[in-house]
Amino acid sequence: MIGAGIAALSLALAAAVAYAAHAAMERRRMRTLFRVSLRLNSTIKRKELLRIIMETAEKTLRAEGSSIILVDKERQELFFEVATGEKGDEVREIRLRMGEGIAGWVAQTGESVLIPNAAKDPRWSNRVSNRVGMPTRNMLCVPVVSNGETLGVLQVINKKRNGTFRRSDLRLLELVASPAAVALENMLLYEALVKSMETLRETTAAKERMESELKIAQDIQRSFLPGDAASIARVELAARLQPAREVGGDLYHFIELGEERLLLCLGDVSDKGMPAALFMSGLMIWIQAKAKSYDSPAAIVADINREVSDEDSTMFATMFLAVLDARTGRLRYCDAGHCTPYLLGEDGAATPLETSKHLPVGVFEDTEYEDREIALSPGQSLVLYTDGITEAESPAGEWFGTNGLLEALSRCGGLSPREAADALVASVQSFSQGLPPSDDIAVMAVKYGKN
Structure with missing residues (x-):
């Protein structure tokens, strides 16, 4: 009887310790996400925002490099607007077809992936790693989705100190991608506004089209009211x-x-x-x-x-x-x-x-x-x-x-x-x-x- 009671007490203590550890981990995760959200809401300027997203993902996941790959809807391609790490500048001009490589697969399917050994994955494309001379050991890749539309892909590569990514890391990157999607949506909305207004300002030089163009401007302006x-x-x-x-x-x-x-x-x-x-x-x-x-x-x-x-x-x-x-x-x-x-x-x-x-x-x-x-x-x-x-x-x-x-x-x-x-x-x-x-x-x- 005493032995059974001690065993039950030990199990209860172990469960309590595990619960406390899980709760502490969740609190740390929530604090991290709060700081991430604050940083992502600090600007809607393209270069600055994308770099903040990358640096935040890289730091949060303790990775050697990171990139955000945006979707070009017209050409059905993915392109590297910004990439961090030592070879980041050499990555930016590369374009991938939808479905090409792991990033293309994630953008096409909308599914997140954890790749423990990139070279052995059948979806792996070495175009980027060969271009920059930076081998990819392991990686995480998640879609960045807003209102049901995939805006791009967020990925981190090579866990520091030769470590390996875990499922908890993948979940954390998915959580980072959520406020990143909101920030990207605001950025794209702002850029669309600037582009449309600039186009409108140029076209108003034609007097015979002034009335119709001003009507368009009025509609655009009122569309921003809540x-x-x-x-x-x-x-x-x-x-x-x-x-x-x-x-x-x-x-x-x-x-x-x-x-x-x-x-x-x-x-x-x-x-x-x-x-x-x-x-x-x-x-x-x-x-x-x-x-x-x-x-x-x-x-x-x-x-x-x-x-x-x-x-x-x-x-x-x-x-x-x-x-x-x-x-x-x-x-x-x-x-x-x-x-x-x-x-x-x-x-x-x-x-x-x-x-x-x-x-x-x-x-x-x-x-x-x-x-x-x-x-x-x-x-x-x-x-x-x-x-x-x-x-x-x-x-x-x-x-x-x-x-x-x-x-x-x-x-x-x-x-x-x-x-x-x-x-x-x-x-x-x-x-x-x-x-x-x-x-x-x-x-x-x-x-x-x-x-």
């Missing part, structure tokens, strides 16, 4: 955007961050027309890319500012960016030189939100920003707008101004965000009496409900 309304937990939101021309520089964005938190942003680019539209669209991509990188709105604004600041550019943008907890009404916000927001009660009383004013984004790369914080009361609304509202002109040359804004808000106290946004825009249009707007108009109304 919609015009949202509802999450106790929060309802509505937004409106009216460019003074076919395209403009005002912007708004809202993004669900998880855990019933909502990122809110409204901004105004310093120019109008096509230059402002280009800058605005770039800001929308940066906001999307940086939204989940930090808990602090000021940190998000500062990071975007570093990305868009350019000594040769005269473009800048005012911006109000906030993170709202839709359950508690807690609002953290950062004001980059934007129009003062208002808090609107259900009785129509509007009070200015206290903010710390900072320089707009795109002025100086090293500008520092700070957060402020309040708690919205149940039934209270936050109203954001651009200066196209307050600087709207009547036929007599008068401005709508702050008084006009407060008077319009006084009639919006009991309205839904959608009704309030529409009413504010309608008040400006009535004041202008059909006069063409001189500036873009953007409005966002966010209401924290009572239940």
Whole structure:
């Protein structure tokens, strides 16, 4: 009996030790993936992002070399945009057919592989290793997939210190490939935007095609907006955007961050027309890319500012960016030189939100920003707008101004965000009496409900 009890106790202790070791390994893995996600969200510039992916994979898996092989959909080929390791530069011009070699097989099938002995694998192609004179002993290769589409292949070769890769290493590389796919998708989206806008800017030189091309630009620009309304937990939101021309520089964005938190942003680019539209669209991509990188709105604004600041550019943008907890009404916000927001009660009383004013984004790369914080009361609304509202002109040359804004808000106290946004825009249009707007108009109304 005693012997059986000791044996059972020993088994229980061994199981507890194994469980604790597994839990510790999972915690280390989660910390590693968190650091990986932060690095991958730090940029959407092609060369920099791809190199970060490679260096991260190589370091995480303790490999001698790594590469990301992208898919050329038009030519149905794979190409080495970036490769790390001593012979990385010699790899970049090589192209593989879909299905060729292990990487081509992974891209074609969408399956991950662990190759303990590359030379003995029937799928092995020695084109790359012969070109660079770097033998491949063992390797891991996983597909990089976003929204069901294979963007490329991520591989690491030769475990350091003559080691061998394990199944746990393959799983870890698959986990690294997941945030890498999101980062690559953002990069490709940004590049497609720049390419399409640049093409559009060149073609607008032909006067007879101006109208149709501007309509295309308007469609492209509006495609980056998240919609015009949202509802999450106790929060309802509505937004409106009216460019003074076919395209403009005002912007708004809202993004669900998880855990019933909502990122809110409204901004105004310093120019109008096509230059402002280009800058605005770039800001929308940066906001999307940086939204989940930090808990602090000021940190998000500062990071975007570093990305868009350019000594040769005269473009800048005012911006109000906030993170709202839709359950508690807690609002953290950062004001980059934007129009003062208002808090609107259900009785129509509007009070200015206290903010710390900072320089707009795109002025100086090293500008520092700070957060402020309040708690919205149940039934209270936050109203954001651009200066196209307050600087709207009547036929007599008068401005709508702050008084006009407060008077319009006084009639919006009991309205839904959608009704309030529409009413504010309608008040400006009535004041202008059909006069063409001189500036873009953007409005966002966010209401924290009572239940």
